[in-house]
């Protein structure tokens with residue numbers, strides 16, 4: 001059995017006896033047209049320039065004033081939007097997904113909705129109900145667009161909890177959860193029961209309005225999970241800021257208690273773990289163990305974490321301890337340890353335990369493929385990879401061509417909805433945009449080769 005798995009784990013072509021690292025040298029770019037490569041090069045160059053990211057929204061409104069709305073929109077569509085977004089209509093998204101599938105990649109649709117933590121809180125339930133409708137449409141699209149779902153027969157999509165429940169409520173729940181000895185009133189099982197039965201919960205430390213919002217939020221999450229379950233779409237819940245993450249994890253645990261039972265066939269609801277937080281490895285170990293003891297399937301999206309600057313700023317302003325790792329190397333070590341832990345969990349508990357290695361970091365991807373080989377985990381099994389649309393194609397394409405399950409996180413929607421979302425993501429991921437230098441170098445190499453008329457490299 002292990003031999004068969006190892007053969008599957010090897011690169012396409014003749015199986016070799018030792019693990020062979022994939023080559024991320026840009027040879028996979030031969031699948032792309034010259035126009036696509038030129039756009040990727042220009043956009044990534046532009047995004048690596050700090051003033052463009054810092055003043056992105058202001059630049060967008062100046063360009064509208066100077067060039068007029070039509071020209072400005074056309075420019076954005078041909079650049080940032082075209083590079084990082086699937087499109088606006090179902091047809092556009094379908095075209096993008098089909099193209100990805102032709103390259104051996106799979107879609108991980110993401111609805112670009114979010115409540116800004118600093119903005120005035122959204123009032124009323126209608127904003128969240130509109131978001132729920134958009135998320136339910138996303139479930140249908142995720143199912144409908146995929147020709148070949150993953151090995152479990154499931155498609156996957158990203159879910160941002162704060163599109164369905166308010167940041168203010170999550171903050172309130174988190175600060176209460178952090179108080180010693182206050183864990184019995186809000187157990188995942190109690191919330192799961194309230195979701196299932198629709199019966200009203202009265203939490204003593206919340207006021208009447210907050211209790212109503214909690215009830216409405218639980219109902220939205222329940223409707224979302226029901227639909228996802230019916231359509232065989234797994235929900236990968238995003239991790240956000242430490243001042244709300246415990247509440248988000250509580251809601252994930254409540255959903256998991258109901259929907260990740262063994263009879264459901266693998267984890268319907270996955271949580272995201274951010275390796276840049278100091279306590280993540282320990283928390284991951286505890287939660288993997290708790291899921292195993294409860295007999296629940298466990299799904300993990302492992303990321304480094306996107307909100308480092310904000311986390312540090314909040315800690316400075318509040319005079320609290322910085323929750324993030326002290327430097328990039330410490331985050332890398334933490335990622336590597338979490339990856340190791342999860343690979344062992346997957347090899348021990350197979351289909352009950354799933355992992356997405358959501359990273360553009362070549363070292364992390366090599367570590368994952370090597371450990372899959374060592375442990376005999378099949379390339380298209382419970383471990384998959386995740387990268388953002390328009391980024392790190394040299395890694396995604398090489399993985400996809402070698403038969404690994406690779407998902408591209410795909411935002412979609414109108415220009416007005418998506419551009420502010422993209423600029424915020426770029427601001428949060430400054431170090432990533434600047435770190436895309438190797439990709440730029442590989443893109444420029446490939447473009448020069450084509451301009452000089454040399455045949456593209458083919459390495460498979």
Ligand SMILES: Cc1cc2nc3c(=O)[nH]c(=O)nc-3n(C[C@H](O)[C@H](O)[C@H](O)COP(=O)(O)OP(=O)(O)OC[C@H]3O[C@@H](n4cnc5c(N)ncnc54)[C@H](O)[C@@H]3O)c2cc1C
Pocket residue numbers: 237238239240272274276303304305306307308324325326327328329331358359360361364386387388409429431432435
């Ligand atoms: C499919 C997908 C889903 C994602 N979902 C989420 C999510 O739900 N929540 C979320 O927070 N992020 C999410 N991200 C973003 C992710 O957390 C990272 O910001 C991004 O992927 C960059 O990390 P990397 O491993 O790709 O690459 P790298 O470029 O190797 O790592 C950059 C990261 O290292 C860390 N880092 C950089 N400098 C320092 C420093 N001085 N000290 C400590 N740490 C440092 C930061 O986390 C930074 O983002 C997602 C990414 C992908 C691809």
